[in-house]
Amino acid sequence: MRNLSISTPLPLKKVTIQDDFWSPYISLIRDVVVPYQWDALNDRVEESEPSHAIQNFKIAAGLETGEFHGMVFQDSDVAKWLEAVGYLLTLSPDSELEKIADEVIDIIAKAQHTDGYLNTYFTLKEPTGRWTNLAECHELYCSGHLIEAAVAYYNATGKGKILDVACRLADCIDEAFGAEAGKIKGYDGHQEIELALIKLYQITDNDRYLRLAKFFLDERGQRPHFYDLEYAKRNGKTHFPSLSMAKDKSYSQSHLPIRMQKTAEGHAVRVVYMCAGMADVAAETNDEQLLAACLSLWRNIVSKRMYITGAIGSMAYGEAFSLDYDLPSDTAYAETCASIGLIFFARRMLQIAAKSEYADVLERALYNTVIAGMSQDGKHFFYVNPLEVWPDASGKNRNFDHVKHQRQRWFGCACCPPNISRLLASLGSYIYSVKEETLYTHLYIGSQIELELNDQKVQVIQHSELPWEGNVRFQFNMEQSLRFTFALRLPSWCDTPEIHINDTSYSIHEASLIDGYIYIDRRWNPKDLVHLVLPMQINHMKGNPLIRETAGKVALQRGPLVYCLEEVDNGNHLHQLMISPNETGHSLFHPELLGGMQMIEMPAFRMRGDYWGDQLYQADVQDQLEQTTAHFIPYFAWANRSVGEMQVWIREQKFQPEEVQV
Amino acid sequence: MRNLSISTPLPLKKVTIQDDFWSPYISLIRDVVVPYQWDALNDRVEESEPSHAIQNFKIAAGLETGEFHGMVFQDSDVAKWLEAVGYLLTLSPDSELEKIADEVIDIIAKAQHTDGYLNTYFTLKEPTGRWTNLAECHELYCSGHLIEAAVAYYNATGKGKILDVACRLADCIDEAFGAEAGKIKGYDGHQEIELALIKLYQITDNDRYLRLAKFFLDERGQRPHFYDLEYAKRNGKTHFPSLSMAKDKSYSQSHLPIRMQKTAEGHAVRVVYMCAGMADVAAETNDEQLLAACLSLWRNIVSKRMYITGAIGSMAYGEAFSLDYDLPSDTAYAETCASIGLIFFARRMLQIAAKSEYADVLERALYNTVIAGMSQDGKHFFYVNPLEVWPDASGKNRNFDHVKHQRQRWFGCACCPPNISRLLASLGSYIYSVKEETLYTHLYIGSQIELELNDQKVQVIQHSELPWEGNVRFQFNMEQSLRFTFALRLPSWCDTPEIHINDTSYSIHEASLIDGYIYIDRRWNPKDLVHLVLPMQINHMKGNPLIRETAGKVALQRGPLVYCLEEVDNGNHLHQLMISPNETGHSLFHPELLGGMQMIEMPAFRMRGDYWGDQLYQADVQDQLEQTTAHFIPYFAWANRSVGEMQVWIREQKFQPEEVQV
The missing domain is CATH 1.50.10 (Glycosyltransferase)
Structure with missing residues (x-):
């Protein structure tokens, strides 16, 4: 059945x-x-x-x-x-x-x-x-x-x-x-x-x-x-x-x-x-x-x-x-x-x-x-x-x-x-699944596996630098060469994946790419190495225009990780922060931060509020902005330092240089 | 006491x-x-x-x-x-x-x-x-x-x-x-x-x-x-x-x-x-x-x-x-x-x-x-x-x-x-209050009053075009001329009030302006006319930068009336509408609309959503905008025509001409 x-x-x-x-x-x-x-x-x-x-x-x-x-x-x-x-x-x-x-x-x-x-x-x-x-x-x-x-x-x-x-x-x-x-x-x-x-x-x-x-x-x-x-x-x-x-x-x-x-x-x-x-x-x-x-x-x-x-x-x-x-x-x-x-x-x-x-x-x-x-x-x-x-x-x-x-x-x-x-x-x-002679890799997590493919024992050792960098290396260990299909998932967050087999670039043919998996069907030799490179850029994610909450906002994602702002890094009133659509920002590994993690820094603007005083609403007032740097940490790590504001979605706004007070 | x-x-x-x-x-x-x-x-x-x-x-x-x-x-x-x-x-x-x-x-x-x-x-x-x-x-x-x-x-x-x-x-x-x-x-x-x-x-x-x-x-x-x-x-x-x-x-x-x-x-x-x-x-x-x-x-x-x-x-x-x-x-x-x-x-x-x-x-x-x-x-x-x-x-x-x-x-x-x-x-x-020899006008509502000031009967007839236009006319009727102070409130929504007394412009001296009231202290003659002009521009109201809800948004106000968007005039998904900070828009009286009211029309932009399909989140996608006209009615009149979305605060966004598809 x-x-x-x-x-x-x-x-x-x-x-x-x-x-x-x-x-x-x-x-x-x-x-x-x-x-x-x-x-x-x-x-x-x-x-x-x-x-x-x-x-x-x-x-x-x-x-x-x-x-x-x-x-x-x-x-x-x-x-x-x-x-x-x-x-x-x-x-x-x-x-x-x-x-x-x-x-x-x-x-x-x-x-x-x-x-x-x-x-x-x-x-x-x-x-x-x-x-x-x-x-x-x-x-x-x-x-x-x-x-x-x-x-x-x-x-x-x-x-x-x-x-x-x-x-x-x-x-x-x-x-x-x-x-x-x-x-x-x-x-x-x-x-x-x-x-x-x-x-x-x-x-x-x-x-x-x-x-x-x-x-x-x-x-x-x-x-x-x-x-x-x-x-x-x-x-x-x-x-x-x-x-x-x-x-x-x-x-x-x-x-x-x-x-x-x-x-x-x-x-x-x-x-x-x-x-x-x-x-x-x-x-x-x-x-x-x-x-x-x-x-x-x-x-x-x-x-x-x-x-x-x-x-x-x-x-x-x-x-x-x-x-x-x-x-x-x-x-x-x-x-x-x-x-x-x-x-x-x-x-x-x-x-x-x-x-x-x-x-x-x-x-x-x-x-x-x-x-x-x-x-x-x-x-x-x-x-x-x-x-x-x-x-x-x-x-x-x-x-x-x-x-x-x-x-x-x-x-x-x-x-x-x-x-x-x-x-x-x-x-x-x-991490893996098997269907007939195909070995699927779904998640890039460093690991060692033993399995039988075509009645032969195979060991696969995966080294992964995720979620911080998109370098994944596989090594096959077996007694003798063996034909099977190695299917690698190409995550949606990466636009420019590369594959190298034994240091030779492997061309990602459309023919072998089905539903987001690359199927590499070949005779593998003992000690063969596969190097998957998944460059991680900082993605400005937008929500579908039917989502009311995310209109006019972006969330940053790098690799599989969604990022957030925390008060401890950015001060309070996080809603006053905005980033510009053209900023790429940069990501840096901070070994001292919560056991070590990539933080994203992004040029940003902050609405000033100090000139408002007791006014709750005002007519035709120009926003006053100051330039700052927004610091993002991975969402999963929030609330591990102190109680404070946290925010995933941040307003995106274009600015004319003359609006900003440096 | x-x-x-x-x-x-x-x-x-x-x-x-x-x-x-x-x-x-x-x-x-x-x-x-x-x-x-x-x-x-x-x-x-x-x-x-x-x-x-x-x-x-x-x-x-x-x-x-x-x-x-x-x-x-x-x-x-x-x-x-x-x-x-x-x-x-x-x-x-x-x-x-x-x-x-x-x-x-x-x-x-x-x-x-x-x-x-x-x-x-x-x-x-x-x-x-x-x-x-x-x-x-x-x-x-x-x-x-x-x-x-x-x-x-x-x-x-x-x-x-x-x-x-x-x-x-x-x-x-x-x-x-x-x-x-x-x-x-x-x-x-x-x-x-x-x-x-x-x-x-x-x-x-x-x-x-x-x-x-x-x-x-x-x-x-x-x-x-x-x-x-x-x-x-x-x-x-x-x-x-x-x-x-x-x-x-x-x-x-x-x-x-x-x-x-x-x-x-x-x-x-x-x-x-x-x-x-x-x-x-x-x-x-x-x-x-x-x-x-x-x-x-x-x-x-x-x-x-x-x-x-x-x-x-x-x-x-x-x-x-x-x-x-x-x-x-x-x-x-x-x-x-x-x-x-x-x-x-x-x-x-x-x-x-x-x-x-x-x-x-x-x-x-x-x-x-x-x-x-x-x-x-x-x-x-x-x-x-x-x-x-x-x-x-x-x-x-x-x-x-x-x-x-x-x-x-x-x-x-x-x-x-x-x-x-x-x-x-x-x-x-x-509408009015009296303190000694001062007659205060707090609200501009057409009316006729009788009162005694300095032991003399006075009738005041007020004609007001509020809330649609800022024209207010007062006429004093009494037996003989009489000295008293006529205090007129200058509403916060008007930056450029004018006063005319018997068709003569009355200069609004700082000296006679206290806490938002103009005090006109003079000897009034029977049939004297006071014409208060409160030009009504469309005010782009902003909220204090400490309000999370209003960040990046404006509400339109004209005279005392706050305006809103309704689905019946603008289609659904009102959150997809945005206006530009530089637009002044215009206001027009629609006699057929709910017994007659001023509607505001404002050039606006709408985020298009049709190209998103089944995607819920996407990386680095450019918003697609189309030019439209947003129609606002006074907030008090909402929900008098049909069930639909309503929104007071609208996103304010600057656009480059090349972003907009006409």
Whole structure:
């Protein structure tokens, strides 16, 4: 049944990241974030409200007494932590970490009911409420994360215990849900189970899980509406009264059957998790219609509803999409998890069709919003990633209540931090994929891989200077020469890529350039070198003229990185700064800046305000400008020094020399 | 005790408005709005939810049976209607309207308790709750409106019944509140009683009411905090749980004693009603310190927290001020009532000191926000007056939930419509004031007045072409020549005023120009003519460089009117329009447009978007511009033709000829 035409990611265990930019992140996940999250899950982080997540499992397992505490989806925090641990153990053994994980798995297994059901909230708090409030209560969402964790941990260790828990849980779900008489024709309010079941199917080859994933997707949004039926059945009992999850169908993308959805509506994380599951099922079942639905939603998101940082979700209300071209910088929601979900979706689309546009979006979200979500110490996180902040307005203009100017230690709803962990710990599996005799390179991240092509072992060593410089070198190590196709992605941010093979320039023929990938089909010899040069100019990015927020403004991008202004480098009142369209500026590496990064300096103008005094409005007054230099740092690095204003989009204005006071 | 140095408004009964612009408004109030509101108060407007306001009084009076319905401050709608009726009857007799009003007064009088207490909510719904929740329940607010109505009706008719009700109510309040032992040391959550008591004091000369007004003001914000004390006393019972009125002290301007408040915080209407009362008490008691507090708040509002339309209140949350220079156009709250309250405050400051800046703000709020609050048919109203609307975002970006694109029939909280009625019905009293032998003209509104100056009767006939042209002519009619000072306000929007007396040019000496008023002190002869010429150019207004919203933009103003773009005249995507700083544009009267108004045409440029296709962001793309003409109409007239985009601030950009495609 599986569609063999997709390209398959190289498994994480075949990839070792060795990269000046990314290796420190992965070390940070291993050495700081995952241990810190373990402390958080065990209520040992003093500055934060206790998570209770491990405690809940222990109580459900009968190992301790007490009550459930936390959000209805608290279990998922443990699962996401365990999934990250699985990836870390795949990267390198760690007997101490594995021991902790095994102990957690023992507790989880004990908390599982004999029929396979597993959810500490319902076990402890609503034992008779199982499957009665799918719209709000995240049972299948939590199950999905448990399954993802199980697959990751099994892949890492080969230990079957947690995979067995996951299969029994999935079987229990399959007994309860389905089109057959007596089963519930429902689906979870928060999509996640769908993509998890595909992972379980892929590792077990059990068709049942694939069918169940497809059932959940296709049942979504059908009439009569399941959420209305279950709402009536439970007499209108509501878990989150403030959110109207059961009533507002678009919040959970159940306003229409998924194949009829053309625009991304509602809670942004749910949309992209759903799309990832749709793409999986489309690929696994050769479902062209479902793939077309994925393409519609993809097109809507990336061409009308995505921030330049790869963030999605334009408003705090419902953590949701709003409407086409509505991309306010300062009230953005732009949740870290939503960009992570967009990466999941992009990766699956990229497997189905190797088009650089998918990798461009994946890269945009990864290098900008995702890593902005975490501080450089690995202990502070952004849930919301605005493109402009004005700290003075905090607590005063309540439209910004959701916006923080500093990363927070942990959250009551702690979805984002463990999501960053599991993504970065598994980053190796995003770099390459293989389809028949073609090796695709999607991301330029220094790494070493081992794979078999045409039954011969090949090692590829990648050296990358990204994101600071566009030099990437590949070396092939193998026993003897071998013919295969090496497909290299040409990122959209570079207009003038060059390729050299063994120091000989390789002409980028149109014929070998398909959808943004160069296909180099030749017989490769041991020690062959490929040098990809991606010159990085400073790009003045503009927004589509239908975006109200970006009219008359530009954002600077260099390579994959979007840049921003910070108050610490530029003084306050950042909105008074303007740059001229003709300025190229220059970029310089500052080794002392936040561990070393390229800063952009750009001649700029500042509106003077001192001559205005008490006037609020004046007629026919000439702006007074002074010349200055604007300093930009990569967006992902903002808010690592001090609290202050930040701004991605800057006004672009032409000036006559006589206007400017030097 | 009264401070005689203030100027006194000419009483309404001495002023007859005869003005092409304003007379139709006053007719509309008389012929449509007040009768329509009477129907609304009696639950006879089919499209709207019933008001129950008259019904509540009838039940409280024992004339009908039933329950209280509506907001806790529902009584005030009846009072504001009655106040407007008082002004209308002052302007001209109307025996039918007076009969209706007398019947209402009879009902109100019957609803009054024997001890003078009067409030239908507490009478019917919480008979034992009197004075237990000042923070939230508007008892004194409703009392204040009743008192204002009584004064207006007594002035109009000389009938004492409602004034007697008002005095008994005020006496009842004075028995209950005060510094003396056994009295409540409290004050209302919504200021209004203060300025009402001053009106009652001025008409009765009873010092008790002045002292009580001063008590309420000075008690506000003292510690221990009255709202905490009463909250504890009623065991935390809360009337509006969603608003935290009792806890959030700045919401009700009780975060500090009023003399220590330097910035306008919290609910905007409350701030300006309070300020009006403060100015009254300062003037009546020669309280320089209190006047200084008024000046601080005035300065903060008009130089940091006011929209160019004279609107105030930057956010929906709490209908409140936010912070200095935070003046977003699209999420503005900008409540009609708040601008009316700002007019009350400005008028009182103007009486204390004849400075054109007070009248400028008064005029700005009146000609822009206040009359924007009502449709041309007098039956539809705006509560919120944004400076930019994007109807497509309605219901999709929930940050705009408070913004309507069409005026509404009536509101559950119907404060704004009757506030417009009472202001416009009493507009005559805003035009002139007198101080000793000086007659001040504050507003240029065609009118006829009678007054005594130096014991001699003088009639002044004003002909005004405002707001469309700056021609104003005055004629003095009296028995014999008479020396007095005629003080004319020179509005800030005119740089080149001219004065002609009997066709002779009058030189505007600096000596006679004080704070924006020209003082013409001479012996006037019968039939003398003064011709004031206020040339109206199209002013390109800019915002203070500290305002983020207006950076790089201009708003057009001509005379007192702020202009806006509407979709019906300019197509959609108004944000794509730009004007050049050097364009003067031209203004033309369109007799067919909404009853006749000046429209501004301005050469403009439009960003083209059609060549962008599916791209959301692009590098180094040149804007493509096309030349067009932007059409502006007065802001107050927006949304009278069809639903569409509207925008006050437009981008200003310089262009090189080669950029533009003709």
